[in-house]
Amino acid sequence: MTLNLFLLQLFTGVALGSVFVLLAIGLSLIFGLLTVVNFAHGAFYMVGAYVGVFLLGLTGNFWVALILVPFVVGAMGLVVERFLVRPLYGRGIDYPLLLTFGLGLVLVELVRIVFGLEGVPFDVPDALQGAVNIGIGWFPLYRLFLIAVTIALVVGLWLFLEKTSFGLIIRAGARDPEIMRVLGVDISRVWLMVFGIGTGLAGVAGVLSAPMTSVIPDMGTSVLVEAFVVTVVGGMGSLLGAVVAGLMVGIIISMTALFYPELADLAMFILMAAVLLVRPQGLFGRKGLMG
Amino acid sequence: MMLDVRDLNAWYGRSHILQGISLNVERGEIVCIIGRNGAGKTTTLRSIMGLVKKTQGMVRFSGDEILSEPAHTRFARGLGYVPEDRRIVPGLTVRENLRLGLLGQQNGIDEAAAIERIAETFPRLKERLDQIAETMSGGEQQMLAIARASVSEPKMIMLDEPSEGIMPVLVDEMYDLFERMKAEGTTILLVEQNVEIALSIADRAYIIDQGRIVHASDAATLLADEGIKERYCSV
Ligand SMILES: Nc1ncnc2c1ncn2[C@@H]1O[C@H](COP(=O)(O)OP(=O)(O)O)[C@@H](O)[C@H]1O
Ligand SMILES: [Mg+2]
Numbered sequence: 001m002t003l004n005l006f007l008l009q010l011f012t013g014v015a016l017g018s019v020f021v022l023l024a025i026g027l028s029l030i031f032g033l034l035t036v037v038n039f040a041h042g043a044f045y046m047v048g049a050y051v052g053v054f055l056l057g058l059t060g061n062f063w064v065a066l067i068l069v070p071f072v073v074g075a076m077g078l079v080v081e082r083f084l085v086r087p088l089y090g091r092g093i094d095y096p097l098l099l100t101f102g103l104g105l106v107l108v109e110l111v112r113i114v115f116g117l118e119g120v121p122f123d124v125p126d127a128l129q130g131a132v133n134i135g136i137g138w139f140p141l142y143r144l145f146l147i148a149v150t151i152a153l154v155v156g157l158w159l160f161l162e163k164t165s166f167g168l169i170i171r172a173g174a175r176d177p178e179i180m181r182v183l184g185v186d187i188s189r190v191w192l193m194v195f196g197i198g199t200g201l202a203g204v205a206g207v208l209s210a211p212m213t214s215v216i217p218d219m220g221t222s223v224l225v226e227a228f229v230v231t232v233v234g235g236m237g238s239l240l241g242a243v244v245a246g247l248m249v250g251i252i253i254s255m256t257a258l259f260y261p262e263l264a265d266l267a268m269f270i271l272m273a274a275v276l277l278v279r280p281q282g283l284f285g286r287k288g289l290m291g
Numbered sequence: 292m293m294l295d296v297r298d299l300n301a302w303y304g305r306s307h308i309l310q311g312i313s314l315n316v317e318r319g320e321i322v323c324i325i326g327r328n329g330a331g332k333t334t335t336l337r338s339i340m341g342l343v344k345k346t347q348g349m350v351r352f353s354g355d356e357i358l359s360e361p362a363h364t365r366f367a368r369g370l371g372y373v374p375e376d377r378r379i380v381p382g383l384t385v386r387e388n389l390r391l392g393l394l395g396q397q398n399g400i401d402e403a404a405a406i407e408r409i410a411e412t413f414p415r416l417k418e419r420l421d422q423i424a425e426t427m428s429g430g431e432q433q434m435l436a437i438a439r440a441s442v443s444e445p446k447m448i449m450l451d452e453p454s455e456g457i458m459p460v461l462v463d464e465m466y467d468l469f470e471r472m473k474a475e476g477t478t479i480l481l482v483e484q485n486v487e488i489a490l491s492i493a494d495r496a497y498i499i500d501q502g503r504i505v506h507a508s509d510a511a512t513l514l515a516d517e518g519i520k521e522r523y524c525s526v
Contacts, residue, residue, distance in 0.1 A: 165394055172380045172391055179378040182340060183439070184366035184395015 004136040009258045010251060015143035017250020018150035022205035023227035024242035026198035032174040032237030033194045035093055036085060039101035042224025043108055044199045048073045048206025049215045050111055053120050062125035066207055073203025074196040081195035112217040119214035146208050154243055174237060229268050233275045235285020245283060293318045293447050293478045299348035301338045308334045310502040321479040323493035325486050325524055331502040332482040333375055336449050340372045341365050367397050371445035375452050377436040379424045386420040388439055396443035409438045430461035447478035454485045466492055486524050490514040498523045
């Protein structure tokens with residue numbers, strides 16, 4: 001075992017973690033503002049991949065597909081929030097949870113009917129094929145691209161939250177929706193937008209993963225579990241938590257896969273249990289968010 | 292008339308809390324609502340603001356019926372509200388909390404100028420603009436809550452027990468401010484337990500008890516009437 005192999009595997013973990021980060025940010029934003037535990041998040045991720053497949057077939061251009069997917073999936077999210085989730089506000093956390101759980105199943109079945117069970121190929125675009133030498137060894141270019149896109153999205157989102165008025169509304173609305181209404185903000189419109197942004201991010205994560213995994217109707221199922229673990233570890237509602245925990249989980253999975261494959265599926269749950277024992281609210285979560 | 296409330300009823304679940312409240316506030320007045328704990332003062336303000344789910348009756352603001360409107364449109368009409376617990380948003384700076392007060396406004400007030408002006412009126416906030424708001428003292432947070440509700444220059448502002456738990460020096464400062472706001476044309480509806488000081492600046496007063504108005508008069512009359520204060524305002 002060389003140091004370089006270790007570092008390469010670390011990098012692989014970061015690439016894997018990038019997908020978790022994107023998913024967990026969406027989950028976390030949606031939970032932080034709407035207190036909706038979105039069990040359809042994995043399905044939106046899967047739909048993102050399929051919309052990508054569809055758009056790629058239509059336009060033949062990966063970049064166009066990549067840019068359009070978040071808007072298409074985000075728009076679906078808007079419709080879902082407006083017509084399915086919104087009527088359930090004020091009824092307790094389990095109603096939207098059950099609804100989105102059911103919605104996830106429906107979406108998976110729908111895709112199964114339309115596209116079949118078989119994996120759909122999604123090729124890495126020419127410009128992103130091959131590997132580059134990153135000093136410690138050769139690393140797939142596409143994974144570097146994935147990491148770069150994730151960094152760009154996270155930084156963009158952070159700037160949006162910290163520097164714009166709408167971002168201020170989102171940050172404040174997560175802490176105290178009522179005072180926002182008193183100050184003239186139509187908070188239900190904010191919730192709508194946040195659900196759209198969150199699902200859009202899930203969609204982008206799906207299309208970005210498409211070239212690396214097989215595009216199948218079930219692809220969102222296991223990733224949803226990982227995304228939830230990340231959100232719990234990082235702390236529900238925390239952007240920084242989603243980033244740190246996403247990378248941690250990605251790295252832990254890829255490291256155990258290399259050093260101790262028997263534990264690869266279990267490692268993240270051990271991490272979660274350990275974190276919850278010490279900090280029940282997650283690494284960066286606030287106490288009492290659920291109360 | 293700025294605010295005209297008639298036969299306002301409000302419920303929390305099945306409990307019928309407000310049982311036909313009628314009161315009014317003329318443009319430019321300071322009107323005070325007093326009453327003991329649990330009388331329904333907060334519920335009255337929350338109902339006028341649109342924060343109570345189940346209400347009935349009539350609430351007119353500046354001539355328009357607003358009881359069916361959501362809270363955020365009431366704000367946009369020029370109705371400001373400083374809640375009992377201040378509701379300073381944790382994690383945000385003083386400046387960001389002030390900015391929140393401008394997001395929903397439709398008066399086209401420029402943010403930088405407004406914050407500059409607020410900093411003049413509230414010198415205590417001026418030095419702390421970039422401090423996390425919850426690290427300030429209770430009195431300073433109350434000042435911030437008032438500043439946040441008034442930065443958009445509302446026609447009328449409702450305040451729920453602004454002097455509660457605040458150092459006397461700051462209470463005096465705050466009441467000076469209310470008088471200045473009045474002089475500048477802002478209408479004020481004030482809920483207080485601190486009866487003496489509230490009545491000292493109010494034009495008129497209502498006493499509320501068990502969800503009903505039990506007394507209405509000018510403030511001076513009430514201030515002189517020990518019997519009635521004793522009966523309805525002792526805690
Ligand atoms: N959220 C609530 N749910 C149920 N009952 C409430 C709620 N808030 C207040 N009440 C009840 O309504 C009555 C009036 O309360 P409130 O308006 O807060 O009184 P005040 O502000 O005059 O002290 C009280 O009996 C109180 O227990
Ligand atoms: Mg009260």
